[in-house]
Amino acid sequence: MSQSCLNCLKYTMCAVNLICWLCGASVLGFGIYLMMNSKFLSLIPTLSSLNIANFLVITGTIVTCISFLGFLGALKENRCLLISYFILLFILMLAELSIACVLLVYEQKIDRFFEKDLMNSLKLPRELQTRNQTNKDDWDTIQSLFKCCGVHNVSDWKNNVPASCCNTKPCKPHHYWPQ
Structure with a gap:
């Protein structure tokens, strides 16, 4: 009974991470497409490198790498990969929370x-x-x-x-x- 629950959890985690990997790869691909066919870069001359295409490429790369780590860790039942996966997820959540707080505090600026x-x-x-x-x-x-x-x-x-x-x-x- 417990082995079947562990297998169910393992394959559920694999499926979720595979879906996240596909979404991350799609976001990465869309970001690259926007970089190649980009418009509106000249509207914010001070921050020309801060545009939606660069943001999508960075986000897609991070999501793809982390979800691949989770998929592989769950599939191989590798403790080291799973610990790395959860540590990276925790760091990612802290970074998102920090960025949200900074944006909220400095919204008017x-x-x-x-x-x-x-x-x-x-x-x-x-x-x-x-x-x-x-x-x-x-x-x-x-x-x-x-x-x-x-x-x-x-x-x-x-x-x-x-x-x-x-x-x-x-x-x-x-x-x-x-x-």
């Missing part, structure tokens, strides 16, 4: 930082006109997709309001997206 950085990236297409086409294209895509204009509203663009801010074709003054 982070908001102000991103707002300032977005406003700085908005100045590039506004002041340089055609020199930074990637930045301009990224802003046009975001504004068309989300039906918005600038960081706060149309006044962020001053006198150089792009056509992507307009909600009518052809673009007429005062027919801009409200936010």
Whole structure:
């Protein structure tokens, strides 16, 4: 009876870790795909390496490695691998808790930082006109997709309001997206 319960637990842990491994590999693959076809990197120039693609690659790698360790430890019933697996899970939970606390404590500072950085990236297409086409294209895509204009509203663009801010074709003054 106890042997069958242990086998059930073993194969359940293998199945759960296999599913986690597949999810981690999918996240890793999607992150790599985004890195290859990435847009919107120019909107936050200060933190160009802090983007969703890099975050997904790192997260996918961590999940894939840890879940493989758990799968192999459960399948081989290796005590050392299982202890390593649970220690890594514990460290991962502590890291998540720490990051959540830091983000909660510094939420307003982070908001102000991103707002300032977005406003700085908005100045590039506004002041340089055609020199930074990637930045301009990224802003046009975001504004068309989300039906918005600038960081706060149309006044962020001053006198150089792009056509992507307009909600009518052809673009007429005062027919801009409200936010």
